[in-house]
């Protein structure tokens with residue numbers, strides 16, 4: 297099976313994430329999309345980060361009605377911060393029959409050259425890149441790369457930071473979250 301790995305901190309998962317995952321499930325050759333909840337992104341501070349199990353629970357509830365999208369705890373027991381190359385080695389050993397591809401926004405492609413062992417990632421895995429408005433340029437070494445595939449997914453400029461800040465300021469952010477996630481965040485009094 298061809299699995300698309302969609303990595304993120306998902307603090308919380310929002311409708312931008314879900315729209316991308318669903319677009320990939322519907323418009324690519326990927327059989328399944330795994331939403332991999334990252335305990336600790338090497339490029340991000342851990343402040344205001346909810347526990348792994350809360351972020352997992354929100355992803356699980358958000359994708360409950362999507363047959364081809366699943367939450368994944370693959371990084372929960374791996375050393376932190378979580379380097380994607382290590383996770384890919386772990387998953388490839390654990391599931392030798394699956395082919396693993398990465399799904400990332402163009403913002404991540406712009407920093408890919410700073411990721412640990414990015415050459416090894418590109419040697420063994422295809423990367424599906426969707427458009428995302430962001431500063432900076434993609435390195436020329438990634439132009440016309442045989443492992444990098446552009447996907448024309450819709451652009452929704454929403455971020456988890458925007459949602460956390462909105463909640464802190466007492467704004468209504470309901471339309472930006474899947475309904476189950478809104479209820480979870482509201483009942484648990486998160487991000488206040």
Ligand SMILES: Nc1ncnc2c1ncn2[C@@H]1O[C@H](COP(=O)(O)OP(=O)(O)OP(=O)(O)O)[C@@H](O)[C@H]1O
Pocket residue numbers: 303304305306307312313316400401403404428451452453454455456457458
């Ligand atoms: N609105 C969006 N549309 C498309 N991709 C997104 C969107 N928001 C985030 N992503 C992408 O989803 C992946 C996981 O994102 P992440 O969990 O870091 O969300 P985020 O909203 O960027 O979070 P934060 O604001 O906390 O940094 C990343 O590859 C990120 O680029």
Ligand SMILES: O=C(O)c1ccc[n+]([C@@H]2O[C@H](COP(=O)([O-])O)[C@@H](O)[C@H]2O)c1
Pocket residue numbers: 303304305334336337338339340378379380381404410411412
């Ligand atoms: O492996 C790396 O060096 C590396 C560097 C930066 C980010 N990542 C991973 O990329 C994923 C998405 O990152 P982000 O910041 O857009 O949420 C997340 O799972 C990170 O752990 C990985």
